[in-house]
Amino acid sequence: MNIQRVKAFVLTTQLGSVSAAARALGKRQPQVSQWIADLEVDIGVDLFERSANQVALTAGGEHLLPKAILALAQWEQFTQSATHYAELGKGRLVLGVENYIPLEVLRSTIQRYLMQFPTLDFVLKVDTFDALHSAFLSNDIDLLLLHETVELHQSQSGYCRLGEYQEVMLISGQHALASQQVIDPAQLAPYREYIWAGGQTESDDLEVGFSGHYCQIPDLALLKSLLAEGDGYSFLPLSLAQTEIDSGRLKVVQLSSEFAPMKRRLEMRWHHGFEASTLGSSLLTLIKEQLSK
Template identity: 50%
Template sequence: MNLQGMRALVLTAELGSVSAAARRMGKRQSQVSQWLSNLELDLGLTLFERTQNQIVLNAAGEALLPSAIMALSQWDSFQGAAEVLALQGKNTLVLGVENYIPISSLNQAVVLFCQAFPKVNVEIISDSRDALLESFKTKEIDLVLVNEDLSLAQLQWGYCRVGRYQDVFVVSPDHPLAGQVCDGRELAQYRELIWGRGEMKADILDVGFSSHYCISPDLPQLLTLLGQLPAYSVLPKVLVQYKLDSGELVILNLANELAPMARFTQLFWHHGFELSPLGKPLLAELKVALNQMI
């Protein structure tokens, strides 16, 4: 069965005439009429009521029209995916982001990429550094964003040190140390609330001054606990800025932390990705977006 005949059916029904359908398809009216006749022959059904000046769907045509529309939609989707694979090599791009990095910092880059490549699927995965790098090495992930670790710079990968975000010690405004300049010994008396994000073992997490901690993978729960306990937490400032603005949390001032605590990030990709039709624009947008992190 000719797909052109099915498309002619849908367009003739939509536009109300064979001549209009022919103009939309960029074909001669006689060609479109022939496709419609061939479609009826293939189906063994008459789909239109024809008069000298008009052609309209009959009951059989009306009944089959929704299926024809769905079939064409599926074909167009299939054809679009094939075009993406032919021109760009893949139709899904996977970006891995290490736990704790503010993933919202990627929003602008993802929006621009999706607008530029509407037929390419985007998967953003958040996981531990080790899990992401393992998937990256086996090429399950196209590029990965992790917290800086100089030992990770390897020549077999594309690499860029890009962006940073600020960590802050935060407490409830009712915390005994709020508003003071304190040191680590004073802070050690209080429980640390740790945002686990999938790395739930204390021996692989950065536990700070206190030997007493509570680990939670859920940031909203952790922020609620901060408001109810004499505890502290170290979190990306961008994720708690709204709590700071509302006065629900305050930044704790430490005597040994006189400068902002900046965490730098690294971006890794497979060689050749930076030259591909997908990789080149995405890397450019990510670099711009990540350099705007605070």
Template identity: 30%
Template sequence: MPNTETLRAFVYAADLGSFSAAARRLGKAHSAVSTAIANLEIDCGVPLFDRSGRSPVLTPQGQALLPHARGVLLGTTEFIAMANSMAEGIETHVSLSVEKGISTEPLMPLLRAFTERFSSVSLEVTTPSSNDSADMLRNGRTDIGLMAEQEGYPIGLQFRGLGYSKLIPVCAPDHALAQNIDASYRDLRRYRQILRHKDPVKGTSQQNEKKSAAVWHVEDPDLIIDFVRAGFGWAELPLSLVKQPIERKELVRLNYAFQQNDLLEGIDLVWTERRALGVAGQWLRDEMLKFPQTTWLEEPF
């Protein structure tokens, strides 16, 4: 059964083009590398190098086996790295949920730093709806969650406000409201509003969001965009979701004549107190808590 040192000699000799160069890289004698590769050929039952020329050249069998040798060495390296991480108290897996409608763009630099710092930790990212985020945390299906602000959270969840994102009122280009984008409160009440459905049992109220006498409740923000695009009504949605449809002229941005300030929706970082975060999870949570309050306030367009 070939060991890692023998496989490493094979890979280095193939990469560097000679047994002597592989020996120098490994800090071994030329004869040790030559013997190791010869023994590997005996174990495999096929020649790995053609030695008829001045420099050894991989045989077809050697070329076919080389990727597998690399895979074994990579697996060994990952095994050792994960074992070391576990010995240091670093978990093997971290799950992050980012609720639909919250932009992931501000997370990219942080996740890049996470992969460099915790290369052996598997990261799972999910995008649940607003009604599923808290349940996923409470049931242990995710470790950390980014959620639209709620008035209350189930017992056992901890949260901190991270800032705000902008809500943009939109309608279809051929909707009646599009003819008067400086809409009054009376204008809005005349037409159906499509609200993001939130379960009131979980402590979230929609009274402040309701501006129309006629309302549809839809859970999935992407489906709301489809309904608005089809002309079924108007809606207030996160900028991250409607920016591209507006740029493509599939939606029209409305302005409220009765409100001069931007519509803002709070963003909370939520985690469970029933299960302690590992080293990597704590680092990810603590780094997100350092975000400025303006992190998700995208520039208007």
């Protein structure tokens, strides 16, 4: 079955005549009429009731028209995807982001990127450093966004250090320590630390801070609610708690051991050659622009 025949059927129905469909296709009317006749032979169904001046759909034509329109749309999507794949070299891209990095910083970047490549399948994978790094080495991830490492040079991959986000210590606005502007770490010992697990399942992998007991929670909204209603403390990216801070439900407090703002720097890693590809170059540029602000 030829897709051109299906297109002739759909256009004839939408435009009201074979001659109009022929003009739209840039073909002669007899050719379009023959395509429709060939399609009817292919499927064994008469699609039109023909008269001297016009064509009208048969019951079979009315039944099959929506399917033909869908098939035509899927074919056009297929050809567009195939063209883009041939131009771009791949149809799927995976971005790995380390746990705890606030994804909000990537919202506009991802939105702009998907608008540039409307047929691209895009996967955002959030996990631990070890899991992401293993997937990266297996070529299951194209680009990594991580917390900055201590390595000065990485010869096995392309990399770029960029941007930062601020981490803050938070307590409830009603906490017993809320009246203090500066808190000594020893004062936190009686209180529970709320740890945003960020997808981690093994508590042994988490660094517990100044308290002997903690509550490990993967859901950020639940953690903030418990924190606002309890007497514990937590370290979170500032941007993820700004609403609760502005409302007074949570309060930022300063540790006597951390007089400078707690800045967490970020870095990207990618496979050599990724930066030279159309998909890679565009995504790297967008992330650099966003995180360098």
